Amino acid sequence: MLHFENAPKKATNLSLNSKVLEAAREMGINISQTVDTLLADEVRRLYWEKWNEDNKEAVAAYNARIVKHGLPLAKYRTWGKSLGDGREGS
Secondary structure, eight states, X not given: OOOOTTOOOOOOOOOOOHHHHHHXXXXXXXXXXXXXXXXXXHHHHHHHHHHHHHTHHHHHHXXXXXXXXXXXXXXXXXXXXXXXXXXXXX
């Protein structure tokens, strides 16, 4: 999992739209914090997008196994019985 909390800050140079930057400053937006938060969100999104792409065959195989054989230990489940065991036609 990606954890970015408590990492040290590093100075960097960014090129931003001057009008957007001016408006943000007028509104009192903390630009560094906003960019840091949005960039971290985008990195997480792209990481999981790539993970899903890289693992789509394994996920499909797992889902097919559940459809064919049902959920492991489903017979011991005491909740959600109306949801079935995961198999088609259950």
